Amino acid sequence: MWRLSLSNALAHRSRLALTWLAVALGVAFVAGSLVLTDTSTRLLDEQFRTTAAGVDLTVRGAAAFDAAMGVEVARDPLPADLAERVAGTAGVDRVRPVASGPGQLQVRGTAVEPAGPTILGTWAEAPFTAYTLRAGHAPHGEEVVLDAATAADHGIAVGDTVTVSATASRPLRVVGLTGIGDGDGLTNSTVVLVDLPTAQTLLDLGSGVTAVDVIAADGVAVPDLRADLAAALGAQYAVTGGQDAAAASADAAKESINYLRIVLLALAAAGLVVGAFLIANTFGIVLTHRARELALLRAAGATGRQVLGLVLGEALLVGLTGAAGGTAVGVGAAYALRGFASSAGLALPDGPLTVTVRTLVVGLVAGTLITLLAALGPARRAARTAPVEAMRVSDPAPAGPRRGRLITGWILLGLGVVQLGTAALLRQIVGVGLGAVLLLAALVVLGPVLAPRLAQAVGRPLTGLGVPGQLARESIVRNPRRTAATAMALALGLALISFVAVLGSSVKAIGASSTEAITADLLVQSSRDEMLGGLSPEVAARVAALPEVAATSSVRFGHWLDGDMTSALTAVDPATLPQVADVQMTGGALAALDGGGVVLAADVAAERGLTVGDTLAMTFSRDGEQRLRVVGLMADDSARALSTSYVLSLGTYAQHFSENVDATVYVALADGVGPAAARTALRAAVADFPNAEVLDQAEAAAGRAAAVGQVLGLITVLLGFAVLIALLGITNTLALSIVERTREIGLLRAVGMTRAQLSWMVRAEAVLIAAVAVVTGVALGLGLAAATLAGLSADNALVIEVPVGQLLAVVATAVLAGLVAGLLPARRAARLDVLTAIATQ
Amino acid sequence: MTVTDPQLAPPPQTRPAIAARAVDVVKTYGRGEAAVRALDSASVAIPAGEFTAVMGPSGSGKSTLIHALAGLDGIDAGQVFIGDTDLTTLAERDRTLLRRERLGFVFQAFNLIPALTAAENIALPLTLAGKRPDPAWMNELVHMLGLANRLDHRPGQLSGGQQQRVAVGRALIARPELVFADEPTGNLDSRSGAALLAFLRDAARTYGQTIVMVTHDPVAAAYADRVVFLADGRIVDELTDPTAETVLARLAGLDATRLDEPVGA
Known part of the structure; x- marks a missing residue:
C-alpha cells in the first residue's frame, strides 16, 4: 500500500503541486516567525547578560513587580551611604555604586533617537562590566563615553561635544568610544556613560544612586551572601543576582517580542487553516476523479481501511515534503519578517539567525499534521467507496449534505x-x-x-x-x-x-x-514613548513662565497591578486641569483628589460596583498594595481624554511612584496670542530638551x-x-x-x-x-x-x-x-x- | 407526424446539391515510427437533403473523417468544404462560429450539459449565439421527439433514449445545413435506438435535413439513404438504399480484402 501511495502521489504531482505549495507557504510562515522571535530573544539575552558580566549581586530599591507592559519599573534612589553599608557586610569583596536611567543624546542640535531606549549609565572599570574601550579614555567630570555603534552611525568622533539630558541637561565632551562585550553597542539602544557625580547630576539624584553592584569575596558562596545581605539591609531593598537582574531586564525587553510572537504565530495559524481548506478540497476532487480506480481496488479485495491508509499515505507524503520545504524557506522568511516588522516601527535586534530544533519540529509537525487532518475527511469518504462503483457508467452526482x-x-x-x-x-x-x-x-x-x-x-x-x-x-x-x-x-x-x-x-x-474634552491650545509631549524618557519637570516650569502662556497642566502615567492584570493610571493636577480640559464629573469632585484618593470612569465604577466613598485596592511597584478612596466619578468621554479610567493627583502619584517626568504638558494660551507666535516661543523655551515636541491637538491625534x-x-x-x-x-x-x-x-x-x-x-x-x-x-x-x-x-x-x-x-x-x-x-x-x-x- | 406548414421546412432549393465535401484529406496521428495515417487521401461528397451513413471497421478512420468534415479537427493536407466554405482557410474562432450556425451534432454519450434543462440544452447553440429559438419550430421539434412533458427535466432525470432525443433536438434547432451524428445509438437499447434512427430518417425525408452518421451497426446504417464505406483511411465503396443484409455483405467483403493484403503493407 505504501508503494502505491508513493506512486500515486508522484502520478498526481501536478494536481497536488498547489497543495504542496500551500503547506510549504503556511509552514514557512510558522518557521519564519519562530526563527525570528527566537533570534531576537537570544540576542537580547546575550546583550543583557553581557552588560552584567562580572557582577555577582545587585542591590536596588524593592519593588512589588519588576516590569509592566514591557518597561522596567523605576525604583527609588538608594541613599549614598548604602554602598558603604553593603561594602561593610562580611563576604563582600568590592562594591560599585551606580546611577543610571533613561536619558537623551543630542548631536549638533539633532536628537539621536534609537528604536529602543537611550541608556544613561555610570562608567565602570573591570571587573564590574563588560565595557571595553575602543578609543580614548574613561570619562571624568564634563566628559562622556558613547557606544561605538552609535558614534559610527551619527558620525561622532572623540573630541566632539554632545548634549546629554535626563532630568537636567549638560554639554559634554566625547572622550572615548566603547564596545559592549564583543559588540559595538546594544541593538536599538544608545549607551551614554559618564562618571558617577555627573550621572547623579543629570538624573537629579543628589547624592543617591540607583543600584549597588557587588562582587563577592573569593570563597564566598553567592547565594549565601545574597541571603546575608538581604537580612542585613531589610525589606526596603532588593538583592538579586547580577545575571538575574539582567534576565529581568531582558524579560522586560522581550515582552514586546513575545507579543510579536503571538501575533505572528496567530497569523501563521490563519495561513495554515486557510491552507487546510485548500488541501481538503484538492484531495476531495482528486479522489472523486479516482473513484472508479479506488472502487476497482476495493473490488480486487482492498479493505476500506487499506484505501484509507493509501490516501492518508499520500497526504503524509505531501505534508511531510511540503513541511520540509516550508521549514527551509522559513529561515529566509525570518529575514523578510524582520524587514516587515522594522518598516512597521517594531525594531528587532539584528544578528545571525537562531534555528532551534524546536522550530524544525514545530514546522514539520504542524505542516504534516494539518495536511493529514485536512485529508482525513476526503480519505474517509474514499474509504466508503463501494466496489460496485467501479462498474458505474456515469459519474455520481456530488453528495448533498447529510442531516446530521x-x-x-x-x-x-x-x-x-x-x-x-x-x-x-x-x-x-x-x-x-x-x-x-x-x-x-x-x-x-x-x-x-x-x-x-x-x-x-x-x-x-x-x-x-x-x-x-x-x-x-x-x-x-x-x-x-x-x-x-x-x-x-x-x-x-x-x-x-x-x-x-x-x-x-x-x-x-x-x-x-479623546481630543474633544481637551481644551488646551497646544501641548508639549515627549517625542519618544514617555516610557523611553518623559519630559523633565523643567519643561513645564519654563513653559509656564512664558508671557504667552495663561496656564499649564502636567499629566503623568503609571502602571499598577489590578489583581493579576497590569493596568494604567493617569496623574493630573486638579487645580490647573480645568483650565486645559473640560472634565465632566458624574459624582464627587475632581478637586477632592487633592486630599488623596482616586477618580474613576463612571462605567468602570459601575462595573466594579464602586461609588464615591468606597475604596479601591491598587498595587504599586514602589509600595505594594494600597487602598485608595474613590473621591469622584467622571464621564466616560473625559476618561478617554485622560487616556485611562483611573485618575490620581500628582501629589498622590509622587507617593507611589519614583518617576519624576511628565508625559504631556497641556498649555492654554493668554488672550490675543496667536498659535504660530506661541509655538515659536514655546519651541525656543524648550530647545535644549531634545525630546520635547510642541504640537496642537490635531497633530497629536x-x-x-x-x-x-x-x-x-x-x-x-x-x-x-x-x-x-x-x-x-x-x-x-x-x-x-x-x-x-x-x-x-x-x-x-x-x-x-x-x-x-x-x-x-x-x-x-x-x-x-x-x-x-x-x-x-x-x-x-x-x-x-x-x-x-x-x-x-x-x-x-x-x-x-x-x-x-x-x-x-x-x-x-x-x-x-x-x-x-x-x-x-x-x-x-x-x-x-x-x-x-x-x-x- | 407530417409537416402542415411548408414555411417550417427548410427551403432545400437554396442549398447547393452537395452539402459537404472532403477532397484528398490526409490526417496523421503521432510521429515517426508511431505515426498512424488515419485518413489517406480520402475524398467524399455528402449530397444535400440526404441521410448518409459512414461505415467501416474499427480504425478505418470513420470518426476522423467526420471530425475533419465538422471542423472539429485540423487536417494535414487536402480540403474540406461545408457548402462553398473552405474550412481549411478558417481561423479557429470562425470554425467555432460556423459549427454554431451551420452544423449540428449528436454524440454517442455525454451529449448534454448536466446543469441545463432539456429545453435549455436544445436551445444551446442559439443561446450561445445570443439568439432565441423560433417558438413554432421548437414546439414542433419537441412534439415530434416526444419531449413535450420533459422540457423542465435535467439530463440526470431523463432516460438514455430521452437524452439522445434531446441531443437530436439540439442538433436540429438552428436548422443547420448539416447534422453530424457519431454513433448516436451506441449506448441505447435496440428499441430506443430504432426510434432515434427512425426520427433521423424522417428528419431527412420530411425537412430535407442533410445528416451524416457514423456507425458500426449494419442495422443502423440501413436507415440511411446511402452508405459510404471506409477502409484504411480511404473511401472504398458506396451503397444506395441499403438494407442490413446488403451492408453486412459489403462489410464482409471489405474484411476479406483487408485479410488478403500482405502483412505490413
Missing part, C-alpha cells in the same frame, strides 16, 4: 451567535473569543449548505449574461462542498482583514474623540493614529499572505474542476461556444467564488470586530467606526484577485482540445 451535519451546523451557529451577542453585551472579551470559535466551526460545518445558496443569490446577475454566465453560476452551485471549502478559505482571510480594518479605524476614532496604522498595516500585509493561499485555492479548485469537466467543455465547444465565451465562463466562476467569500468574510469580520470592540471596551464606552472606503477597497481587491485567480484555469479550459474533450473512451 445540518443539525450540528445550525446548533453551532445558534450557540455561536447567542454566545457572541451575550458576551458583547456583557463586555466579556473571553466570551467573545469563545463565540467566535463557535461561529467559525458552524460556518465550516454549514458551509456546503450556505455557500451554494449564497452563490445562487450573489450570482443572480450572471444569469442575465447568457449561457456562459448561467453555466458559471450553475457549476458553482452544483458542487456545494467544493464551493464551500474554496470560498471559506478566502472568507476567513478576508474576515480577518476586515476585522483588523474595523478594529483599527475604531481605535483611531477613539483616539480622535495624527501621531497616535499613525502609530496604530503602522502596526495594523503590518498585520494586514501578513494577512494578505493567508489571502494569497486562499487565492491559490481558487486557482487550484477551478483547474481541477476543468479537468473534471473536460467532456462538458468539449461538448460546449463542439456546439459552438467560442474560446472567449469559455474563458469568460471560467473567470466568472472564479469571481463568483470570490464574491461569496467577500460577502461571508466581510460580514463575519464586521460582526466579530463589533463583538470584540464591545468585549474590549469594558473600561471605556463602546465606539465602532466602520471604515467604509477601506472595506470597499478590500471587496474590490478580492473580486479582482478572484478574476486573476481564474486566469490560469480559464486559459487551460480555452486551450482544451475539442476532440480529446469529446472522445468517448
Whole structure:
C-alpha cells in the first residue's frame, strides 16, 4: 500500500503541486516567525547578560513587580551611604555604586533617537562590566563615553561635544568610544556613560544612586551572601543576582517580542487553516476523479481501511515534503519578517539567525499534521467507496449534505451567535473569543449548505449574461462542498482583514474623540514613548513662565497591578486641569483628589460596583498594595481624554511612584496670542530638551493614529499572505474542476461556444467564488470586530467606526484577485482540445 | 407526424446539391515510427437533403473523417468544404462560429450539459449565439421527439433514449445545413435506438435535413439513404438504399480484402 501511495502521489504531482505549495507557504510562515522571535530573544539575552558580566549581586530599591507592559519599573534612589553599608557586610569583596536611567543624546542640535531606549549609565572599570574601550579614555567630570555603534552611525568622533539630558541637561565632551562585550553597542539602544557625580547630576539624584553592584569575596558562596545581605539591609531593598537582574531586564525587553510572537504565530495559524481548506478540497476532487480506480481496488479485495491508509499515505507524503520545504524557506522568511516588522516601527535586534530544533519540529509537525487532518475527511469518504462503483457508467452526482451535519451546523451557529451577542453585551472579551470559535466551526460545518445558496443569490446577475454566465453560476452551485471549502478559505482571510480594518479605524476614532474634552491650545509631549524618557519637570516650569502662556497642566502615567492584570493610571493636577480640559464629573469632585484618593470612569465604577466613598485596592511597584478612596466619578468621554479610567493627583502619584517626568504638558494660551507666535516661543523655551515636541491637538491625534496604522498595516500585509493561499485555492479548485469537466467543455465547444465565451465562463466562476467569500468574510469580520470592540471596551464606552472606503477597497481587491485567480484555469479550459474533450473512451 | 406548414421546412432549393465535401484529406496521428495515417487521401461528397451513413471497421478512420468534415479537427493536407466554405482557410474562432450556425451534432454519450434543462440544452447553440429559438419550430421539434412533458427535466432525470432525443433536438434547432451524428445509438437499447434512427430518417425525408452518421451497426446504417464505406483511411465503396443484409455483405467483403493484403503493407 505504501508503494502505491508513493506512486500515486508522484502520478498526481501536478494536481497536488498547489497543495504542496500551500503547506510549504503556511509552514514557512510558522518557521519564519519562530526563527525570528527566537533570534531576537537570544540576542537580547546575550546583550543583557553581557552588560552584567562580572557582577555577582545587585542591590536596588524593592519593588512589588519588576516590569509592566514591557518597561522596567523605576525604583527609588538608594541613599549614598548604602554602598558603604553593603561594602561593610562580611563576604563582600568590592562594591560599585551606580546611577543610571533613561536619558537623551543630542548631536549638533539633532536628537539621536534609537528604536529602543537611550541608556544613561555610570562608567565602570573591570571587573564590574563588560565595557571595553575602543578609543580614548574613561570619562571624568564634563566628559562622556558613547557606544561605538552609535558614534559610527551619527558620525561622532572623540573630541566632539554632545548634549546629554535626563532630568537636567549638560554639554559634554566625547572622550572615548566603547564596545559592549564583543559588540559595538546594544541593538536599538544608545549607551551614554559618564562618571558617577555627573550621572547623579543629570538624573537629579543628589547624592543617591540607583543600584549597588557587588562582587563577592573569593570563597564566598553567592547565594549565601545574597541571603546575608538581604537580612542585613531589610525589606526596603532588593538583592538579586547580577545575571538575574539582567534576565529581568531582558524579560522586560522581550515582552514586546513575545507579543510579536503571538501575533505572528496567530497569523501563521490563519495561513495554515486557510491552507487546510485548500488541501481538503484538492484531495476531495482528486479522489472523486479516482473513484472508479479506488472502487476497482476495493473490488480486487482492498479493505476500506487499506484505501484509507493509501490516501492518508499520500497526504503524509505531501505534508511531510511540503513541511520540509516550508521549514527551509522559513529561515529566509525570518529575514523578510524582520524587514516587515522594522518598516512597521517594531525594531528587532539584528544578528545571525537562531534555528532551534524546536522550530524544525514545530514546522514539520504542524505542516504534516494539518495536511493529514485536512485529508482525513476526503480519505474517509474514499474509504466508503463501494466496489460496485467501479462498474458505474456515469459519474455520481456530488453528495448533498447529510442531516446530521445540518443539525450540528445550525446548533453551532445558534450557540455561536447567542454566545457572541451575550458576551458583547456583557463586555466579556473571553466570551467573545469563545463565540467566535463557535461561529467559525458552524460556518465550516454549514458551509456546503450556505455557500451554494449564497452563490445562487450573489450570482443572480450572471444569469442575465447568457449561457456562459448561467453555466458559471450553475457549476458553482452544483458542487456545494467544493464551493464551500474554496470560498471559506478566502472568507476567513478576508474576515480577518476586515476585522483588523474595523478594529483599527475604531481605535483611531477613539483616539480622535479623546481630543474633544481637551481644551488646551497646544501641548508639549515627549517625542519618544514617555516610557523611553518623559519630559523633565523643567519643561513645564519654563513653559509656564512664558508671557504667552495663561496656564499649564502636567499629566503623568503609571502602571499598577489590578489583581493579576497590569493596568494604567493617569496623574493630573486638579487645580490647573480645568483650565486645559473640560472634565465632566458624574459624582464627587475632581478637586477632592487633592486630599488623596482616586477618580474613576463612571462605567468602570459601575462595573466594579464602586461609588464615591468606597475604596479601591491598587498595587504599586514602589509600595505594594494600597487602598485608595474613590473621591469622584467622571464621564466616560473625559476618561478617554485622560487616556485611562483611573485618575490620581500628582501629589498622590509622587507617593507611589519614583518617576519624576511628565508625559504631556497641556498649555492654554493668554488672550490675543496667536498659535504660530506661541509655538515659536514655546519651541525656543524648550530647545535644549531634545525630546520635547510642541504640537496642537490635531497633530497629536495624527501621531497616535499613525502609530496604530503602522502596526495594523503590518498585520494586514501578513494577512494578505493567508489571502494569497486562499487565492491559490481558487486557482487550484477551478483547474481541477476543468479537468473534471473536460467532456462538458468539449461538448460546449463542439456546439459552438467560442474560446472567449469559455474563458469568460471560467473567470466568472472564479469571481463568483470570490464574491461569496467577500460577502461571508466581510460580514463575519464586521460582526466579530463589533463583538470584540464591545468585549474590549469594558473600561471605556463602546465606539465602532466602520471604515467604509477601506472595506470597499478590500471587496474590490478580492473580486479582482478572484478574476486573476481564474486566469490560469480559464486559459487551460480555452486551450482544451475539442476532440480529446469529446472522445468517448 | 407530417409537416402542415411548408414555411417550417427548410427551403432545400437554396442549398447547393452537395452539402459537404472532403477532397484528398490526409490526417496523421503521432510521429515517426508511431505515426498512424488515419485518413489517406480520402475524398467524399455528402449530397444535400440526404441521410448518409459512414461505415467501416474499427480504425478505418470513420470518426476522423467526420471530425475533419465538422471542423472539429485540423487536417494535414487536402480540403474540406461545408457548402462553398473552405474550412481549411478558417481561423479557429470562425470554425467555432460556423459549427454554431451551420452544423449540428449528436454524440454517442455525454451529449448534454448536466446543469441545463432539456429545453435549455436544445436551445444551446442559439443561446450561445445570443439568439432565441423560433417558438413554432421548437414546439414542433419537441412534439415530434416526444419531449413535450420533459422540457423542465435535467439530463440526470431523463432516460438514455430521452437524452439522445434531446441531443437530436439540439442538433436540429438552428436548422443547420448539416447534422453530424457519431454513433448516436451506441449506448441505447435496440428499441430506443430504432426510434432515434427512425426520427433521423424522417428528419431527412420530411425537412430535407442533410445528416451524416457514423456507425458500426449494419442495422443502423440501413436507415440511411446511402452508405459510404471506409477502409484504411480511404473511401472504398458506396451503397444506395441499403438494407442490413446488403451492408453486412459489403462489410464482409471489405474484411476479406483487408485479410488478403500482405502483412505490413
